[in-house]
Amino acid sequence: MEIPVSFKEFDIVEVRFKGGRKEFFRNINHLPLITGDAVVVDVPNGHHIGHVSLKGELVRLQMNKKKVQNNDEIRSIYRVATEKDMEKFNLAREQEPTTMYRARAIVQELKLKMKLSDVEYQADKTKATFFYSADDRVDFRELIKKLAEEFKVRIEMRQISLRHEAGRLGGIGSCGRELCCSTWLTDFKSVSTTAARYQNLSLNPSKLSGQCGRLKCCLNYELETYMDALKDIPNVNRPLQTKAGDAFLQKTDIFRRIMWFGYRGDSNWFPVPVERVQEVLKMNAAGDMPENLAEEVKKQLPEVVDFVESLEGNLDRLDEQYKAKKKRNKKKGKGTAPAAEALATGAPTPEARRDQPTGRPAGGERRPRPERNGNRPEGGENKPRPEREAQAKGQQPQGKPRPEREPRADREQNQGRPPREGNRPPRQERAQNPRPPQNKPQPMAAQALGNATVATPDRPERGPRPEGEQRGRRSRNRGHRNRKPGAPEGGSPSPQPEA
Template sequence: MDLPTAFEEFDIVEVRFKGGRKDFFRNPNRVELITGDPVVVDVPNGHHIGHVSLKGELVRLQMLKKKVDNNEEIRSIYRVANERDMEKFNEVRDLEGTTMYRAREIIQDLRLKMKLSDVEYQADKSKATFYYSADDRVDFRDLIKKLAEEFKIRIEMRQISLRHEAGRLGGIGSCGRELCCSTWLTDFKSVSTTAARYQNLSLNPSKLSGQCGRLKCCLNYELETYMVALKDIPTVSRPLQTKQGDAILQKTDIFKKMMWFGFRGDNNWYPVPASRVQEIQELNAKGTVVEFLLQEAPPEPKQNEFVTQVEGNLERLDDKFKSGKKKKKKKKKTNPDGAVTAKPAPASAAEPRAAGEQPQHRKQKPFHQKNRNKTEGGNAPKQAAQPVQNAQPAQTASGDASQQPRKQKPRRPFNKGKKPDQPKPGTNA
């Protein structure tokens, strides 16, 4: 077997210029090129600088797609641009902004109905191309004369559509990505509102139009898929006749092949398969009125669980507020023995005191009230402080201590149940 011969690469290269404009150039000197390299190419009346966007066999396919013939009209590539070429090219590009603003002032003075969108200088600064858009034909012969006198350069006027204008300016679409016309889309096909109708989109101009003011190009991307899916869905031009009433089409789910119908005076929608709709249409055409939309009676709509839960909570709240608050009963004070102590009647100051009767002492507060006074920062009673270490039995003038009123022992709120340490009689603490 013979060894394979060396593969010869396709000698035509695709070169991209400012604004996404692309053209094909021949590489006769077989210069080694890489995608993205700046190259100096031959143009009418001079030379220009562009960047390699495609090379190899893909260029052959691209030429077949755009119907470009491989003949002698294709111009050639001189060389790869060096630093000096790029410096001159950048200086020329810096003049484009000021030139465009000055040209707009001249257009405004001449009162021409046109919109100047961009200016492109040739790399050798021998020609400037002015891109504009207009609704009607514009007579710009006087404009060209004034522009040539102002900038001392050869002028070329090129009219572009609004879609090309948006592609040259660039931007971000409603999808969050860069505009298709400024990245990869080169052929602009006509877009109509029928594409939106087939896809069940709302005919809202603000949502269907792009930055160019025309209908979005992406409406045509999925149109073929919708057209194929719509073949199995019947066309409903009149309501379906049932014993429940006339069913009116409300919505169609194309890919699930489900159609939603509703009755007059009923807010509920009922899903019906496309095959069942076609069957009902055939029966109605013969004069038969079906009993139900589906083969069986539709189930009753179930109430949402969340709604039932909320309604139950509201009913419980109503019952609670209707019953009212219950009054708390006062508990009677009990002794440690379990006997209930009655509240003594208040003694009047006018009644004489009996012989040997001791004066009534002020009733002390219960323990829980004492503890609350301490926690709330109030003044606690002096008896409830710390236990007295040198406690001596108090004696009256008669010497009988049993007749004295019983002195309550100090209580500790936090050490309940523990008795305080009492010193032995006759000793000092």
């Protein structure tokens, strides 16, 4: 969009310096400036470099807002800064940190009650401005003399408030954004604790104060909105009198226009609309008291109660959802039983599996179980025990004392067996198929006698096993059970040589 020919651009430009400081300068040379350009401006006793922050008709509005008059006191802009100007300006800014540290040391030597926060060198390095904050007036005449001797420049001391100090240093506020005083806020208004009271904020200094140590400036942003909303809300200075007891004000929701009251000794709070509170106040002023504040709330505030009931209903539906999941899991577990029964009925019987040893007779009948004393029941039938009969009928079997077991040797004599020697019974002699002795490693006792073999009286020598005959697994592993170290594979201990 082209500018009209008759339109004359405003010739004053706003220039920003270090720390957010802004001043107005006149563009007498009509330079084509753009926001952000570095320009050399006229300052008392020299020149300085700043950046263009605003131009055009908006500058006129800012001057009206800050009440700056458009007269001859406004200084002019010399030129756009060149590379040589920027090099000198950068060299001057690099000396600022060391200058501030040395100036703080001098302040401590003089024992002055002031705090140096920042130093700003002029672009031509002819003047240094020291910004400080102090609670009382400070006599810094001796300080200026020492600083001038130390840095060989003109010294200017400028006192700033704590809010301006925080704006110059910058930082991040509790809201997570950059401080307002270092970005856009230029006018600092006084903030009091009444602003926090009107907004029902907790009067906690650590939460209400900013990085400058004063109350936050943002407390004034919404104060007017709260003041307009508080016009129709009554000021309750005394508790509401009811027949159920005195109701004390606990909290006020300003924008929803609901006030919460609680009885003495009761931890429950009851919401009451502003209209109902005004009625109760009028009744108390006339000497009358309502029946119960909670009942009135239920009649006049069905929405609040419905909201609570709907919330509880949602929780109940959530519980029912989890119960339905548990029922589905139980149904899935029940459905596995018929499948297991089908697999059990379709399994092959022992008669069909003739290739595998079963340990049962071919007829499928159970072999009668012998009694412990060696006597079998008459007729070869297994009679169930009385305890098992009671257990099958669903009765609890009576606990009978278990008879003591006979010693092993006596039990073997009653069964007509010879007593065992050691851990294994003696083997029976085999009359047929004598087996020749095999070449096996001799025990240590036999090697000590010159590898002389000693024949055992219990085991005769065996002959070769005929072809096709296999040795039973039980007899194969018998020679390896409970064998002591140093004993032969036959299992019987080797006799010790006679002395």
